[in-house]
Amino acid sequence: LAKTTQPISMDSYEGQEVNITCSHNNIATNDYITWYQQFPSQGPRFIIQGYKTKVTNEVASLFIPADRKSSTLSLPRVSLSDTAVYYCLVVYSGAGSYQLTFGKGTKLSVIP
């Protein structure tokens, strides 16, 4: 069964860069890695998605090493509004089907 692992929680001061790593064993070579953000009483919201190396958008960067056994979400200069739970979503595929698997989430607390 596919499994992803993330740190349970992280604390950061405002203005700092935050890196959250997700470990995902045995993902297939053509599967994407996606990160979502979730605030209390809301559904998750898409942040960024990548397949290999590095992807950057207006809110985050995603680093994926060559072995693809992990990925790191980087949030530059966090603010109080970035306090939320961050999930990685990995797709494990094989034999004509695929399984969507979320990590357990990392609760980020941004401190003023």
Next chain:
Amino acid sequence: EAGVAQSPRYKIIEKRQSVAFWCNPISGHATLYWYQQILGQGPKLLIQFQNNGVVDDSQLPKDRFSAERLKGVDSTLKIQPAKLEDSAVYLCASSPIAGGADTQYFGPGTRLTVL
């Protein structure tokens, strides 16, 4: 553009009762997902539809849970009978095309409490 709509937002029932949740995805989205999110955990996929066909229901407890997608648009998820361990938030999401790489748009969820 309207987002994914879910109702009700909250539901409290007693064990062994039945309950149903409704989801209206973003217009034109082919794929619809139902997730169960237990407090403190990540969402767990229950069932995935592409149009009105089931793509994956491997984690749906079929002895008590059922889901359908009417005419490839709206969807309902039913639990009958409910157990205490079904207390969770039930999230519906939709995406434009099928496939794990597709960005999913989530609704606000329905919080179910089973007493």
